[in-house]
Amino acid sequence: MPQRSNSHDIAVNQSASSIPGLVFGARRAIFLDRDGVINQNRPDHVKSWSEFVFETNVLPALARLASLHLPIIVITNQACIGRGLVGQEVVEDIHRRMVVAVEKAGGRIDHVLYCPHHPSEECACRKPKPGMLLEAAQRWNLDLSRSFLVGDAITDIQAGWAVGCNTVLVKSGRGAQQWAALQQGELQQQGGHPGDIVFNVAEGLGAAAYWITQQLAYEQLEYALHQAVPQLAIEA
Numbered sequence: 001m002p003q004r005s006n007s008h009d010i011a012v013n014q015s016a017s018s019i020p021g022l023v024f025g026a027r028r029a030i031f032l033d034r035d036g037v038i039n040q041n042r043p044d045h046v047k048s049w050s051e052f053v054f055e056t057n058v059l060p061a062l063a064r065l066a067s068l069h070l071p072i073i074v075i076t077n078q079a080c081i082g083r084g085l086v087g088q089e090v091v092e093d094i095h096r097r098m099v100v101a102v103e104k105a106g107g108r109i110d111h112v113l114y115c116p117h118h119p120s121e122e123c124a125c126r127k128p129k130p131g132m133l134l135e136a137a138q139r140w141n142l143d144l145s146r147s148f149l150v151g152d153a154i155t156d157i158q159a160g161w162a163v164g165c166n167t168v169l170v171k172s173g174r175g176a177q178q179w180a181a182l183q184q185g186e187l188q189q190q191g192g193h194p195g196d197i198v199f200n201v202a203e204g205l206g207a208a209a210y211w212i213t214q215q216l217a218y219e220q221l222e223y224a225l226h227q228a229v230p231q232l233a234i235e236a
């Protein structure tokens with residue numbers, strides 16, 4: 001039986017001060033689900049690095065996100081550990097290699113948190129519960145309501161919604177099927193009233209990264225206008 005604590009993570013980049021350019025107030029972050037967002041889903045789980053295949057356009061998307069100077073944090077359910085299908089050390093090895101591959105392509109992942117628990121354990125970290133988001137918020141001193149979350153499952157969106165994140169459902173991985181089921185009302189019975197949740201939809205992480213970039217640009221523009229307009233009024 002592998003030793004387990006409640007939370008499992010590899011803190012790739014623990015130094016908060018290494019992330020420059022936090023322009024507006026409290027720290028915000030970009031949360032990414034792993035399977036179906038960063039790498040291709042496998043029905044039989046990713047059990048080794050050789051089974052880890054990046055989704056289309058993900059490496060350039062991560063490079064784009066890195067340029068936004070916000071912490072990039074992966075939060076992933078890995079119940080395959082609790083089910084005894086994959087060892088915890090294997091999952092951590094996959095994460096280390098993932099981080100190295102992303103950095104080689106000009107991106108970065110600052111922190112990886114994963115839930116190793118079997119669903120029957122009813123832990124606080126397995127999405128749709130927001131435990132991993134709350135843990136990251138404490139570690140990084142985050143304002144979750146100003147943070148972004150990208151996932152391919154409605155359970156990702158529910159976790160983000162529970163703590164007020166700006167969420168994006170991508171159609172990669174399980175996303176297209178989840179989106180179709182949601183539109184047909186088939187997911188209404190799952191917890192968290194997904195039908196009431198407001199979220200954005202993007203084709204994949206590339207489009208989601210573009211949308212997040214735009215949101216931040218709009219905010220900066222709005223901020224600049226607020227600074228500029230009173231001065232103009234005085235001159236007039």
Ligand SMILES: [Mg+2]
Pocket residue numbers: 033034035036037151152153173
């Ligand atoms: Mg997923």
Ligand SMILES: [Zn+2]
Pocket residue numbers: 115116117123124125126
């Ligand atoms: Zn858990």
